[in-house]
Amino acid sequence: MISIIIPVLNEESSIIKLLDYLCGYANNASLLEVIIVDGGSDDETVKLVNDFACAHQDMSVRLINSQKGRGKQLHNGSKVATGEILYFLHADSYPPKDYDLLIINAVKNQHAAGCFRMKFKSSHPWLIIIGWFTRFSWKASRGGDQSQYITRELYDKIGGYKTNIPIYEDYDLITRLYEIDQYYVIPKWLKTSARRYHEKGVIKLQWFYLTIYWRKYRGATIDELYEYYLSKCD
Template sequence: MISVVIPIHNERNNLSRLIPHLQRIRGDHPVELLPVLSGATRDGSAEVLRELGLEPVRCEATSRASQMNAGARRARGTTLVFLHADVWPPDEFFRDISRTLSEDYQAGFFSYRFDNPTLLLRINGYFTRKDGLFTGGGDQCLFIEKQTFEALGGFDPDQVLMEDFEFFRRMKRARTPYRIVHNDMVVSARKYKRNSYLRVNLSNLFLLILFYCGCKPDTLKRLYGKLFRPNP
């Protein structure tokens, strides 16, 4: 079974599209959907999920790392998938995950493209096919064997911004074999719409460098709030 953990903070509109899509593309694959609501969600996401036949997992903590860990603890599958609510998986999503883990890999990620196909964003998307500095970000949708995830200790709940990169760093140190699947997810470009292309890319690079230099998670979170305009 594949367990899909979806951390949620006020994602009502995205969930109403994403959940039916996942239910449609799973086909014959045994799939478990585990939407995890943050303690601060107030937009009716829980009601949307119940209308779609799912009972959300509650997590009083608001950090995405804590939400994903809570979902992983509830998971019954041997494979864990961590999917953001504003990311749209391809139709072959579950087939690609099963095929990758049936080979000599214990984990993987997906390449992605943006829902706003400007030239500059197409360039950004191209580099998600390569193994580089930004590999392992949450929009690439980590999938991993559950026993490997548990052996690595799960996500660090103290990481309130860079939980995906911190976990990927431990994956690499443990020499966990992984693959980047070249079948694009579709990622929301809303951050770029609210901020300029240059601002987003320079800010992301700045924050990642600070993370690798050992900057404290709370400091990174505060800087993030100052660098980016919030989504409406």
């Protein structure tokens, strides 16, 4: 079984579309467990998920509550997951057709952790370039929007997502996987929303992200990076 873990906060406009997609584009939805981890939504997200779960008995869908914070939500989802493979997915990212079979085959071929290549749902030239580079195995080309699969055994071995950091939780986990040479990029394309880029301005937001990356490289603390993120990116 694959446990798909999706952190949400006020996703009423998109969560049902994603759940329908995951059910319809899986190779075998009956072998999936979908765990929606709500961080305190005050819209209709919780009701919509619960209604979907009742109406779709062909796929296991359940909702749990968590403290707000993606690292906390991801890890809390992992604690209740029962699958041998964990698949962490953002609420605005859509994996390729037969994504479940692609992940299972990657694990069978001794790739215990990894992601998909990624394309933004945008025709902006810069976002097309960013997506193009995700085909390479470099750590610098990785990010949470590409999703993250990992076997339960390996997840527990490396300690999972850290719940005490407010930013970079995806990259922190990815870094630990690269350090033990356990990362594989499945050569199929996931599509993700470019909404935040277009809201903030593509070049402006990319500059903010690069600044965070550079400051981290130069030794900035997580709290300093988070303060900058809140002021520029949130």
